Amino acid sequence: MAAGISPPAIILGLLFILSLFSTSVSSAEAEENLLAFRSSLEDPTNALSGWSPAAGHVCNWTGVTCDPSSGRVASLVLRSLNLSGEISPSLCRLAGLSELNLAGNFFNQSIPLHLAQCTSLQALNLSNNLLWGTLPDQISQLRSLTSLDLSGNKLEGALPIGLGALDRLRVLNLGGNMFTGALHISIFGNLSDLVHIDISQNPSFSSELPPQLGNLKKLRKILMQSAGLRGGIPQSFVGLGELEILDLSRNNLSGKIPVGFGLRLAKLVYLDLSQNRLSGSFPGEICSGMVLAELNLHTNSFSGELPESMGSCSNLERLQLQNGGFSGEFPSGLWALSKMTVIRAENNRFSGEIPDYIRTASRLELVQIDNNSFSGRIPPGFGMISSLYRFSASMNGFYGELPENFCDSPAMSIISFSHNSLTGSIPSPRRCRKLVSLSLAGNHFTGEIPNSLTQLPVLTYLDLSDNNLSGEIPQGLQNLKLALLNVSFNQLSGEVPLPLISGLPASFLQGNPGLCGPGLANPCGAEEAQKRRNLSLTYALISIAFAGGVILVAAALYVKNQSLRRKARRAHSASWKSVLYYPLRITEDDLLMRFNESNCVGRGAFGEVYAIRLPGGEVVAAKKLIYPTNLSMRSLKTEIKTLAKARHKNLTKLLGFCYSEGIVVLIYESLPKGSLGDAISRSGFSMEWPTRLRIAMGAAQALSYLHEHYVPTLLHRNVKSRNVLLDVDYEPKLTDFGLDRVLGESSYGSSMASELGSRCYLAPECGYSKKATEKMDVYSFGVLLLELVTGRPAEQPEPRDSLDVVRWVRRRINTDNRFQILDQKISGTALPSISGALDLALRCTAVSPEKRPTMLEVLRSLQSLESAADPPPVLSADTSYSGNP
Numbered sequence: 001m002a003a004g005i006s007p008p009a010i011i012l013g014l015l016f017i018l019s020l021f022s023t024s025v026s027s028a029e030a031e032e033n034l035l036a037f038r039s040s041l042e043d044p045t046n047a048l049s050g051w052s053p054a055a056g057h058v059c060n061w062t063g064v065t066c067d068p069s070s071g072r073v074a075s076l077v078l079r080s081l082n083l084s085g086e087i088s089p090s091l092c093r094l095a096g097l098s099e100l101n102l103a104g105n106f107f108n109q110s111i112p113l114h115l116a117q118c119t120s121l122q123a124l125n126l127s128n129n130l131l132w133g134t135l136p137d138q139i140s141q142l143r144s145l146t147s148l149d150l151s152g153n154k155l156e157g158a159l160p161i162g163l164g165a166l167d168r169l170r171v172l173n174l175g176g177n178m179f180t181g182a183l184h185i186s187i188f189g190n191l192s193d194l195v196h197i198d199i200s201q202n203p204s205f206s207s208e209l210p211p212q213l214g215n216l217k218k219l220r221k222i223l224m225q226s227a228g229l230r231g232g233i234p235q236s237f238v239g240l241g242e243l244e245i246l247d248l249s250r251n252n253l254s255g256k257i258p259v260g261f262g263l264r265l266a267k268l269v270y271l272d273l274s275q276n277r278l279s280g281s282f283p284g285e286i287c288s289g290m291v292l293a294e295l296n297l298h299t300n301s302f303s304g305e306l307p308e309s310m311g312s313c314s315n316l317e318r319l320q321l322q323n324g325g326f327s328g329e330f331p332s333g334l335w336a337l338s339k340m341t342v343i344r345a346e347n348n349r350f351s352g353e354i355p356d357y358i359r360t361a362s363r364l365e366l367v368q369i370d371n372n373s374f375s376g377r378i379p380p381g382f383g384m385i386s387s388l389y390r391f392s393a394s395m396n397g398f399y400g401e402l403p404e405n406f407c408d409s410p411a412m413s414i415i416s417f418s419h420n421s422l423t424g425s426i427p428s429p430r431r432c433r434k435l436v437s438l439s440l441a442g443n444h445f446t447g448e449i450p451n452s453l454t455q456l457p458v459l460t461y462l463d464l465s466d467n468n469l470s471g472e473i474p475q476g477l478q479n480l481k482l483a484l485l486n487v488s489f490n491q492l493s494g495e496v497p498l499p500l501i502s503g504l505p506a507s508f509l510q511g512n513p514g515l516c517g518p519g520l521a522n523p524c525g526a527e528e529a530q531k532r533r534n535l536s537l538t539y540a541l542i543s544i545a546f547a548g549g550v551i552l553v554a555a556a557l558y559v560k561n562q563s564l565r566r567k568a569r570r571a572h573s574a575s576w577k578s579v580l581y582y583p584l585r586i587t588e589d590d591l592l593m594r595f596n597e598s599n600c601v602g603r604g605a606f607g608e609v610y611a612i613r614l615p616g617g618e619v620v621a622a623k624k625l626i627y628p629t630n631l632s633m634r635s636l637k638t639e640i641k642t643l644a645k646a647r648h649k650n651l652t653k654l655l656g657f658c659y660s661e662g663i664v665v666l667i668y669e670s671l672p673k674g675s676l677g678d679a680i681s682r683s684g685f686s687m688e689w690p691t692r693l694r695i696a697m698g699a700a701q702a703l704s705y706l707h708e709h710y711v712p713t714l715l716h717r718n719v720k721s722r723n724v725l726l727d728v729d730y731e732p733k734l735t736d737f738g739l740d741r742v743l744g745e746s747s748y749g750s751s752m753a754s755e756l757g758s759r760c761y762l763a764p765e766c767g768y769s770k771k772a773t774e775k776m777d778v779y780s781f782g783v784l785l786l787e788l789v790t791g792r793p794a795e796q797p798e799p800r801d802s803l804d805v806v807r808w809v810r811r812r813i814n815t816d817n818r819f820q821i822l823d824q825k826i827s828g829t830a831l832p833s834i835s836g837a838l839d840l841a842l843r844c845t846a847v848s849p850e851k852r853p854t855m856l857e858v859l860r861s862l863q864s865l866e867s868a869a870d871p872p873p874v875l876s877a878d879t880s881y882s883g884n885p
């Protein structure tokens with residue numbers, strides 16, 4: 001039996017058993033070392049809770065990978081697990097560990113010297129931690145390293161010479177630290193395998209570029225932006241034939257770009273030399289390899305021309321040359337590159353014309369060539385690029401007429417041709433419904449301001465100043481939400497629409513002797529003035545008649561009231577009927593008897609509101625509506641019932657209603673603290689931000705309930721701070737919702753139109769859109785939020801033409817420090833949250849409805865602001881457990 005087994009087989013068998021034994025020994029060791037490592041960690045999320053002998057073999061532990069042939073731990077990858085604590089030396093006892101990645105944790109220590117003992121490491125990644133101190137020279141002992149990533153830490157001091165000994169390195173990333181000193185020549189001499197080097201965002205470096213870098217022929221990526229570099233770009237860089245990405249931007253490099261640079265770097269895809277002090281002219285060919293996609297040379301001190309051959313860089317997508325110091329003919333081929341999306345060349349001295357074949361650059365999105373010496377006519381070809389959203393070419397020498405299609409790109413949002421020599425009339429914009437800004441100032445345009453400008457729904461800046469335009473200012477401009485209108489120094493005439501004189505837009509009208517209107521030098525011609533005098537006489541007569549009328553009406557009311565009382569006393573109010581949804585101890589008589597001046601608490605577009613104390617002591621609010629007699633009682637009841645069934649903690653309850661011919665009285669619950677509008681209008685309004693936020697959230701919840709959850713969907717249609725009532729603990733309740741359903745659209749519309757005090761809550765599209773939408777409520781809510789954020793009432797009662805809150809904010813948002821918009825009384829406390837609410841309010845009040853969020857989205861945003869506004873929990877005496885349970 002045993003004799004049947006040959007000696008070699010026995011030896012093989014023994015070897016097998018031995019090897020099993022040694023694996024298990026190494027496994028036990030590995031387990032011990034890993035557990036030692038873990039014991040020095042803080043692991044707040046229990047990411048490594050599975051690390052225990054009970055969980056099986058170490059090779060199965062989170063983040064651990066073993067070499068399949070040796071069974072030894074080969075890599076430990078514990079990325080972004082919120083780990084902190086100490087990186088313990090036990091790691092380096094894991095013989096065979098070739099990769100260690102602890103990136104994205106919170107290790108707050110200097111780089112441990114003992115890591116130098118991990119001599120088998122090939123990849124070390126400690127990026128994005130809180131490592132501090134210097135990079136120790138002992139790093140040189142990690143001779144096997146091919147990849148070293150220490151980016152995004154707080155390392156400082158000079159780079160150690162020992163780094164130069166890591167001659168197998170392919171990837172070196174030291175970006176985003178605070179290293180100082182110079183890039184030492186001897187470091188880079190030996191790193192001949194280097195493929196990627198990143199030392200960007202180390203502004204404390206102060207170094208020249210070592211010419212030796214040019215010997216590292218395998219380099220494909222050099223990222224050295226913001227790295228304190230000065231001096232010139234070494235000629236040796238021309239030899240980096242594999243280079244794909246070179247970013248040397250935001251340094252202090254000077255001198256010329258090396259000769260042959262473009263020619264020899266045939267694989268270059270991305271070249272960024274912007275924001276330096278490079279000078280001289282551009283050296284010949286730039287994209288001999290035809291792969292260059294992004295060329296960024298802006299903000300330098302170049303001189304001279306760009307090579308005409310640049311026009312054949314057929315893969316170029318983005319070109320930025322602004323503030324570059326260039327002059328001479330702009331390479332005309334650049335206008336025809338089919339992949340080009342961005343051309344920025346402003347503030348140079350380029351000359352040349354825009355060729356009509358610019359239409360072949362069909363992906364162009366942005367062209368900025370302001371402040372150059374371009375000339376010629378604007379070709380129709382540019383109007384055919386449908387992706388173009390900004391074209392600005394102010395301060396050049398363009399002449400001739402603007403092509404009819406100058407604004408045909410459906411994406412177009414900013415056009416500027418100001419300060420050129422364009423002539424002819426301004427063509428009617430046809431398709432550019434997204435145009436926000438149109439600037440044609442300082443040309444020689446003649447003819448009238450095209451009326452079709454008033455059809456551009458989001459036009460906000462319109463500068464036509466300093467031309468030779470004539471005719472009147474189109475009436476329709478007053479319906480746009482313009483922030484700026486400048487028509488000064490033209491030949492315009494006629495009466496200026498009143499809203500353009502008072503309030504927003506900021507109108508600039510001077511230098512048009514023919515324009516007239518109140519407050520202008522010319523208050524309209526002598527004839528006009530006579531007419532006005534007559535008119536004001538009429539006004540005076542009307543007001544006297546009105547005053548007389550009021551007295552009459554009052555008298556009539558008094559008589560009626562008296563007779564009502566008498567009738568009531570005799571219980572003869574038979575024509576009144578009521579429907580109550582809550583058990584109120586109230587009779588029609590009770591109500592009618594209390595409709596008098598002293599109980600009247602408000603007057604709105606739809607009628608008076610009375611606060612009525614019932615015999616039982618409770619107070620209700622009764623809203624008296626004039627009810628169009630052409631509507632049927634039946635539909636009235638149905639609609640009111642629909643409103644009454646809308647139940648939400650942030651909607652006032654409709655308790656019931658009573659009606660007689662032509663009049664409906666809606667009975668609502670009454671709230672003790674009055675309306676938010678009243679509160680804001682009071683001087684010294686100083687509600688805390690968390691309270692304001694709670695009010696906003698309540699209102700948003702109510703609206704989102706009406707829009708999304710209630711069937712049938714209801715619109716509020718009259719959101720304003722005066723319709724936000726406050727409960728004892730400042731819980732808000734919206735009132736006055738859905739009255740359009742009760743009154744019918746036409747009657748509702750005319751009542752709303754008569755309401756002057758809250759115009760600014762109306763979305764701009766209310767003017768022309770037939771159908772009411774949820775987005776109109778969102779707009780009104782945005783205005784309410786602006787009130788909360790600024791602490792300003794939506795409209796100031798006096799003076800009449802002062803700015804409403806929307807205009808007030810819009811005027812400031814682009815010019816002032818935005819913090820001055822926020823209510824100074826609270827902005828010290830929860831700035832990010834308040835500022836976030838301002839952003840949200842701006843989105844809600846976007847001019848175009850489709851840009852506004854839905855109420856549900858609004859609500860989510862507010863909730864996230866709320867968690868941001870929460871003060872950290874404080875353990876106060878009430879909540880601690882030292883006292884009685």
Ligand SMILES: *[C@@H]1O[C@H](CO)[C@@H](O)[C@H](O)[C@H]1NC(C)=O
Nearest residue numbers: 050055056057058059060061
């Ligand atoms: C590895 O872990 C998985 C579950 O996490 C378990 O199903 C498997 O049995 C384990 N394997 C070993 C060898 O421990």
Ligand SMILES: *[C@@H]1O[C@H](CO)[C@@H](O)[C@H](O)[C@H]1NC(C)=O
Nearest residue numbers: 044045046080081082083106
């Ligand atoms: C990890 O830390 C980040 C930043 O402190 C924190 O936002 C995140 O919630 C933490 N993750 C876990 C799971 O605790």
Ligand SMILES: *[C@@H]1O[C@H](CO)[C@@H](O)[C@H](O)[C@H]1NC(C)=O
Nearest residue numbers: 106107108109129130131132
């Ligand atoms: C890092 O640790 C030091 C003390 O060792 C501490 O002062 C510092 O605040 C910590 N840094 C961070 C970001 O936690």
Ligand SMILES: *[C@@H]1O[C@H](CO)[C@@H](O)[C@H](O)[C@H]1NC(C)=O
Nearest residue numbers: 079103125127147149171173
């Ligand atoms: C280091 O780890 C981070 C996070 O996983 C990763 O983004 C980065 O690419 C790694 N660095 C290297 C050089 O692989």
Ligand SMILES: *[C@@H]1O[C@H](CO)[C@@H](O)[C@H](O)[C@H]1NC(C)=O
Nearest residue numbers: 161162164165186187189190
């Ligand atoms: C570079 O390599 C040479 C020869 O291999 C060696 O003598 C020199 O010490 C190395 N430089 C550094 C900084 O390690």
Ligand SMILES: *[C@@H]1O[C@H](CO)[C@@H](O)[C@H](O)[C@H]1NC(C)=O
Nearest residue numbers: 228230231251252253254277
């Ligand atoms: C750039 O270099 C010039 C001269 O070498 C120096 O005057 C200037 O201060 C430097 N600028 C920066 C930002 O380092």
Ligand SMILES: *[C@@H]1O[C@H](CO)[C@@H](O)[C@H](O)[C@H]1NC(C)=O
Nearest residue numbers: 323325346347348349371372
């Ligand atoms: C126009 O560009 C020149 C440089 O070519 C610059 O010096 C000047 O300040 C620019 N003008 C304006 C108004 O930006």
Ligand SMILES: *[C@@H]1O[C@H](CO)[C@@H](O)[C@H](O)[C@H]1NC(C)=O
Nearest residue numbers: 441442465466486488489508
């Ligand atoms: C309006 O146009 C005139 C003339 O071009 C100019 O002087 C003035 O500064 C412009 N005003 C604004 C606010 O743009």
Ligand SMILES: *[C@@H]1O[C@H](CO)[C@@H](O)[C@H](O)[C@H]1NC(C)=O
Nearest residue numbers: 443444445446467468469491
């Ligand atoms: C404006 O037009 C008038 C005649 O309509 C002409 O006399 C004047 O020269 C023009 N001004 C400019 C600046 O084109």
